[in-house]
Amino acid sequence: MPKALEDVTVLDFSHLLQGPFATQLLGDMGARIIKVERPGQGDLFRTMTFKNRWVGGTESPNFLAWNRNKQSIAIDLKAPEAKEVLFKIAEKVDVVIQNFRPGVMERLGYGYEAFKKVNPRIIYCSGSGYGESGPYVTRPGQDMLLQGLTGLAAATGRRDGPPVPVGAGFADQIGAMNMVYGILSALYWRERSGKGQEIKVDLLSALLQHQNQEMVWVMNFGENLERPNSSIGHPGMDAPFGLYPVKDGWVSIAMSPYRKLVDVLGAPDLLVYDDPETLYVKRDEIWEKLAEETRKWTKADLLEALLAADIWCGEIKTHLDVMDDPQVRHMGLVTSYEHPRAGTVKVIGPAVKMSETPPEIARPAPIVGQHTEEILRDFGFSEEMIASLRERGIIEQGEA
Template identity: 65%
Template sequence: MDKALSGVRILDFSHLLQGPFATQLLADMGADVIKIERAGPGDLFRSMTFFAKWVGGSESPNFLAWNRNKRSIALNLKSRAVHAIIMRMAKDADVVVQNFRPGVMARLGYGYEDFRAANPRIIYCSGSGYGEEGPYLERPGQDMLIQGLVGLATNTGRGDGPPVPAGSGMADQIGAMNMVYGILSALYYREKTGKGQKIEVNLLAGMLAHLGQEYCAVLNLGEDFVRPNSGIGHPGMQAPFGIYETSDHRYVSIAMSPFKTLYETLEAPGLAVYDDLSTLFAKRDEVWAHVNAETRKFAMEDLLERLLAADIWCAPVQDIRQASEDPQVTHMGMIQSYEHPKAGTVRVVGPAVRMSETPPAIDRPAPMVGEHGREILAEFGYSAEEIDALETSGDMTIERV
């Protein structure tokens, strides 16, 4: 069955998280993503891992998470012979994606103007930390740095502790979504006009956009966020919005719910003295402490059953392993797997979007370095002898099992 993006070919020079996640999302939808890696070591994410451990003894979970459904070719981008090959590939490509520091690709001869000269319809998407000009141009643009810069870390954690970054690469992943948003918009525009274009995405702008309500509040209400010392879940929110402990030392999150309904459900009428919006904000740490004392009278499952029966917005607080086994996650089939030639069975999070006519799917494992180099070059008309010569020269490498 054709997928929504079948027939779209992407030359993917990106590495680490932002670009690879974007191209994986497009690959899940059927795009032919040709991952162009460095000859030899390949994508830098192949050498990074969590827990100082490797899947199957050798493979990075970080790389395996963001590179399924792609084919890999590993080339020496500084080689003029390779430059000629890539420009030949560009003539039959729709999209180029890269997230090197600004200027790197252009210096190697792979900037937007280089690709546009080879193919005027090309869509060229660049990802960076801070954009392609301005006072931060030379700074490293990394996820945690951006979280601190824009105020997300300062908004997170308890007031009596330091700022806390999110436990995931939020800036990179939002940047990936913005890449996809831009690429799909550009493909639609090209369908109408025949014109390609350059797209610029950066982590700083992406995080600013996704903190839109926080910026709107601060810039228009004359207030600055101050983190509460309790488990209130947002520095701008009143109680009871937050996370609460249960008798079995687990936790539940309670979101926007009528406070009267909550204290009646908890059988805690003494909390009625706080039932006023201004009071719930001004004394939110105090309210949180009283509500937490009440939730600690119940085991988590009993508390959830009671709160849900009263239509109070709540959920268990789980770790990743618990969430992967959650009945709703299981029902949605979100934890999937693929077979990798070196890592074996790799369990991953599947596509998050469902489509009735062109459902996304995992069809390929994350590739080994340059695994598909020979087949890709053959598709572009190179002979076996020419491919052999390129590999012998060291301008192309292929990792074999």
């Protein structure tokens, strides 16, 4: 089947998570992603993993997570000849993506203006932690740091406990989505105007934007939402919204009529709290009372009773549990691809469904420089030129 972005080529200088996730999303939709990497080491994520565990004994799961559907060219960016190579490729490229610290690409000679001279239609997208200027511009733009700086960590967890970061790279992934949003908008504009443009995305703006509901309340009332001292699920919510223990685990209960919940639990004495102000002011006390009741149930029995009463609820599952979830299996969300070194790699498949141009996993995450010579041939470099670049150590051909 055709792919929505099959005629789009992306020159990808990005590394770690934000940029690579953005280009993976574009690659899933059919864009050709040419990942520019350092000879030898490549993307820093190739050297990072959790608990010193490596897929197939050699490959980083962190790298494999964000780099499928890409080709890799290994080239020394500091070599003068590298500019000749990359700018020749850029003549036929639609998008350039990079997420180095502000100023790095310009100092190396790969800023927007340099690419624009080669290809006026080019779309150049930069990702940073805190924008291009200002008092934080030299700070590292790492995910957990941004969660702390934007109030997300301070709004998560219990009142008498420490701030709690989210258990995933939330800021980077939101930044990646903003990159894709900007790039697709720019591609659409270029179809009408013929003009390329520069896009700048930063994690500070992205993470604040995605807390807009909480920020609007705080900014307009001049006070912070106070964290609960129980498992109420949000600092602005009243009881029963939260997580509750059962005999064999936990369940979540979202926005639901309090009276109906108490009825299901068979605890009419708790109706004394059934008042909007009381449900907020005494939410921790109410949570404790409700938890005493939910602990009498098994997870399956409580969910069955709550769902029958049209109460919003669900299981609390670990990542390992999720793999066997019946809805996850039904939707085919867990899939795999074959990697030349790691073997079969289990992954979460593309999240967007399209009737005419469905996304797919067409390539595994690449080896460093695996496609260097193939890419150069495709962009018009002769065998003699390729051999010369290889012999002088400017490029590297990786072996699968």
